[in-house]
Amino acid sequence: MEQIKVLVGMASCGIAAGASKVFEKIDSLKKLENLPFELIKTGCVGMCYREPLVEIIDESGSYLYGEINEAKAVEIFEKHIKNSEPIKEYVVKTNLFSTDDESYWKGQTKIALKNCGVIDPENIDDYENQKGYAAIKKILKENISQENVIQTILDSGLRGRGGGGFSTGMKWKFAYNNKSDKKYIICNADEGDPGAFMDRSVLESDPHAVLEGMSIAAFAIGASEGIIYCRAEYPLAIIRLNIALEQSRKKGYLGKNIFGKQGFDFDIHVKEGAGAFVCGEETALMASIEGERGMPRKRPPFPAASGLWKKPTNINNVETFANVPYIVLNGAASYNKYGTEKSKGTKVFALTGKIKRGGLVEVPMGITIHDIIFKLGGGIQNDKKFKAVQLGGPSGGCIPEYLADTLVDYDSVTATGAIMGSGGMVVMDETTCMVDMARFFLDFTQKESCGKCTFCRIGTKRMLEILIRITEGEGKEGDIEALEELSYQIKDNSLCGLGQTAPNPVLTTIKYFRNEYEAHIKDKKCPARNCKKLLTYTVIEEKCTGCTVCAKNCPVNCISGERKKLHVINQDTCIKCGVCFTKCKFEAIKLS
Amino acid sequence: MRVKRISIEEVVASDNKTVNLGLLDPVIAKYKNKKGNLIPVLQAAQNIFGFIPREVFIYISEQTGLNLNDMYGVATFYSQFRLKPVGKHIIKVCHGTACHVQNANVITDSLMEALRLNDGETTPDGLFTLETVACIGCCSLAPAMIIGKEVYGKLSGKIAVNVVKEIQLKEKK
Ligand SMILES: Cc1cc2nc3c(=O)[nH]c(=O)nc-3n(C[C@H](O)[C@H](O)[C@H](O)COP(=O)(O)O)c2cc1C
Ligand code: FES
Numbered sequence: 001m002e003q004i005k006v007l008v009g010m011a012s013c014g015i016a017a018g019a020s021k022v023f024e025k026i027d028s029l030k031k032l033e034n035l036p037f038e039l040i041k042t043g044c045v046g047m048c049y050r051e052p053l054v055e056i057i058d059e060s061g062s063y064l065y066g067e068i069n070e071a072k073a074v075e076i077f078e079k080h081i082k083n084s085e086p087i088k089e090y091v092v093k094t095n096l097f098s099t100d101d102e103s104y105w106k107g108q109t110k111i112a113l114k115n116c117g118v119i120d121p122e123n124i125d126d127y128e129n130q131k132g133y134a135a136i137k138k139i140l141k142e143n144i145s146q147e148n149v150i151q152t153i154l155d156s157g158l159r160g161r162g163g164g165g166f167s168t169g170m171k172w173k174f175a176y177n178n179k180s181d182k183k184y185i186i187c188n189a190d191e192g193d194p195g196a197f198m199d200r201s202v203l204e205s206d207p208h209a210v211l212e213g214m215s216i217a218a219f220a221i222g223a224s225e226g227i228i229y230c231r232a233e234y235p236l237a238i239i240r241l242n243i244a245l246e247q248s249r250k251k252g253y254l255g256k257n258i259f260g261k262q263g264f265d266f267d268i269h270v271k272e273g274a275g276a277f278v279c280g281e282e283t284a285l286m287a288s289i290e291g292e293r294g295m296p297r298k299r300p301p302f303p304a305a306s307g308l309w310k311k312p313t314n315i316n317n318v319e320t321f322a323n324v325p326y327i328v329l330n331g332a333a334s335y336n337k338y339g340t341e342k343s344k345g346t347k348v349f350a351l352t353g354k355i356k357r358g359g360l361v362e363v364p365m366g367i368t369i370h371d372i373i374f375k376l377g378g379g380i381q382n383d384k385k386f387k388a389v390q391l392g393g394p395s396g397g398c399i400p401e402y403l404a405d406t407l408v409d410y411d412s413v414t415a416t417g418a419i420m421g422s423g424g425m426v427v428m429d430e431t432t433c434m435v436d437m438a439r440f441f442l443d444f445t446q447k448e449s450c451g452k453c454t455f456c457r458i459g460t461k462r463m464l465e466i467l468i469r470i471t472e473g474e475g476k477e478g479d480i481e482a483l484e485e486l487s488y489q490i491k492d493n494s495l496c497g498l499g500q501t502a503p504n505p506v507l508t509t510i511k512y513f514r515n516e517y518e519a520h521i522k523d524k525k526c527p528a529r530n531c532k533k534l535l536t537y538t539v540i541e542e543k544c545t546g547c548t549v550c551a552k553n554c555p556v557n558c559i560s561g562e563r564k565k566l567h568v569i570n571q572d573t574c575i576k577c578g579v580c581f582t583k584c585k586f587e588a589i590k591l592s
Numbered sequence: 593m594r595v596k597r598i599s600i601e602e603v604v605a606s607d608n609k610t611v612n613l614g615l616l617d618p619v620i621a622k623y624k625n626k627k628g629n630l631i632p633v634l635q636a637a638q639n640i641f642g643f644i645p646r647e648v649f650i651y652i653s654e655q656t657g658l659n660l661n662d663m664y665g666v667a668t669f670y671s672q673f674r675l676k677p678v679g680k681h682i683i684k685v686c687h688g689t690a691c692h693v694q695n696a697n698v699i700t701d702s703l704m705e706a707l708r709l710n711d712g713e714t715t716p717d718g719l720f721t722l723e724t725v726a727c728i729g730c731c732s733l734a735p736a737m738i739i740g741k742e743v744y745g746k747l748s749g750k751i752a753v754n755v756v757k758e759i760q761l762k763e764k765k
Contacts, residue, residue: 013730016743048732194688194727201729232672233728235741274631274670276594277726291630292662293595293669309627350731352690358732393689424731426689440692444726450669451595461593555705577701 011044043205045117046360155332157344162317193393196424213321339365343409392421395501397508433530456499475521543588688727702749
């Protein structure tokens with residue numbers, strides 16, 4: 001029994017799904033029966049669609065149980081923990097036999113996420129037992145020079161995972177070459193793309209990997225202060241980061257003369273964001289740290305020359321840093337053996353939307369989008385028809401089904417008009433309206449535009465107005481062309497990446513789904529039956545039994561009719577919520 | 593756009609009985625004369641009062657020498673800062689991409705209907721404020737909302753309303 005380890009996935013997604021209750025249940029049973037097995041809180045293994053997850057590791061092997069509630073936890077406790085009888089039906093992953101979920105794991109290669117869901121993120125020893133902090137210790141012990149560390153990162157081919165995809169080694173080199181009495185390392189944990197959550201998961205599940213990555217960068221460029229800029233919507237990430245920082249300082253891994261190396265001073269603190277998407281942009285982020293409004297400024301000068309407080313600064317994304325210790329420890333070749341010619345290594349994607357298996361997957365670059373969605377993700381929910389996938393969030397675009405064989409690498413994705421972005425992959429089916437998606441993103445960028453430059457501030461507003469009109473059935477001849485014209489102007493004349501990429505969701509949907517725009521404008525129809533103002537609900541006379549269910553459920557009481565008699569929907573007061581449509585057992589409500 | 597113009601009427605003075613400006617003194621002592629202190633000071637003030645009343649802006653400005661204009665500039669730019677009192681429970685319905693695709697609109701509509709308020713408003717009894725946010729990082733549980741520290745996922749309009757009704761019941765007791 002001493003050898004049994006029980007791990008409960010407790011990142012915020014797991015907790016939201018009910019993992020705390022499961023943990024408490026097992027803990028109370030353990031105490032009640034005074035059993036000596038090890039019970040550990042761990043992070044997220046990425047199998048979000050099966051949460052809450054409980055893993056049991058015993059003499060025979062490892063068993064990951066999915067969709068565990070308190071009742072199932074009791075069962076597992078009785079059968080598996082106490083009597084060594086695994087419950088096969090609940091197992092979603094094991095090294096002993098095959099499961100239905102096997103294909104979710106098969107295509108994955110874990111580097112950035114290798115410790116996520118494996119270790120206790122609040123325990124530095126757990127991290128060290130997985131070769132944690134071995135990379136930075138290796139550098140110091142073997143007296144590897146700053147130039148050589150940078151060369152290793154260059155050779156690995158690692159490119160920024162925050163969206164830009166710029167060579168990480170080059171960035172470090174620039175910052176290294178700029179001599180200064182003070183340099184900064186910043187970790188961008190603002191994770192602004194709504195629909196991406198890999199950075200949150202890494203911070204909550206393996207915070208020390210990010211700290212180690214930052215320390216290596218600090219050594220390489222000669223920085224003495226590090227800042228993690230984390231969005232305020234991630235309270236658990238901030239708590240775990242602060243715990244990790246405290247533990248590192250105690251061990252002498254942060255502070256003065258760290259790791260026993262004379263003259264190597266480096267400390268990190270967390271800065272909480274205050275809610276503004278544009279603060280993910282590096283120059284705006286630094287303005288925000290300086291206590292100002294997060295407004296971008298012109299580059300050059302780049303942060304490597306003049307960044308935070310006008311000092312040379314290197315800024316990288318969370319996932320970028322999480323890859324660094326692995327590369328340094330195992331050599332550039334161990335990383336660049338994965339991927340395509342210009343995109344090396346692995347990339348984490350957040351699979352969400354109308355997908356069967358939503359979660360975090362880490363795949364080698366060069367795999368096709370189709371494989372991610374169908375092999376790993378298991379296809380579309382309710383076996384509906386796959387329509388498009390959105391990559392890159394508000395800066396990205398929609399890739400249609402017929403381009404699903406596009407390879408996941410920076411250049412192939414960019415060629416479609418989308419961008420790789422931070423790795424949000426939102427899957428859409430036939431019921432998603434592409435014009436509405438474009439409107440959704442423009443609504444977002446328009447609100448988040450900082451207001452500094454005219455094209456972004458006013459241009460996005462004009463585009464949004466047109467898109468709203470189209471989705472409300474007021475579209476006019478010439479609207480599509482006007483959108484295109486505005487798009488090119490905004491792209492060419494905006495100051496920062498926000499404006500320069502804001503039109504992408506519109507341009508890609510026009511490019512691939514022009515017919516949907518035309519249906520809205522010319523026929524006043526929404527083919528996906530999504531745009532409320534273009535829908536009407538009516539009762540089909542022959543099918544209505546007068547059961548009164550629709551009338552009872554209608555939130556605005558606009559359906560009238562006596563029991564066992566035909567019901568009628570009052571079109572003037574109908575808010576088109578669709579409740580009657582979903583509630584009617586006799587399919588007597590028509591949607592057109 | 594993020595930059596906003598506000599009139600002085602929009603900046604609410606607290607009804608005086610609640611604001612104990614002395615509570616700010618440790619915050620001011622901690623951050624005074626530190627570079628880049630403006631946002632952390634405002635965050636700490638909001639943590640104390642739940643929003644930032646007019647007196648608090650003025651007091652901080654007097655005590656730290658921070659420019660009042662800059663403070664308002666920052667407070668209106670970032671969505672985290674509130675210039676008006678909020679309800680005891682803030683319901684943040686996620687309207688990020690993943691939640692939008694999974695019909696987050698229905699969640700907001702149902703809550704608006706059940707609580708009889710519009711997005712961004714507070715119920716007259718001061719119990720709930722309804723807001724939208726862009727992604728709380730639990731996209732695989734879409735559509736999702738967060739009330740206090742608790743995240744609720746895989747919602748339908750009905751489940752969301754039930755969650756809120758349960759809180760209402762508890763508060764009545
Ligand atoms: C509008 C805008 C928002 C951005 N948001 C983020 C973000 O949330 N997280 C991030 O890592 N990078 C973001 N970036 C990219 C950063 O500016 C920067 O390129 C990145 O942090 C560099 O790190 P990397 O080279 O490791 O990717 C954003 C850029 C723009 C233009
Ligand atoms: S989009 Fe709603 S939680 Fe991410």
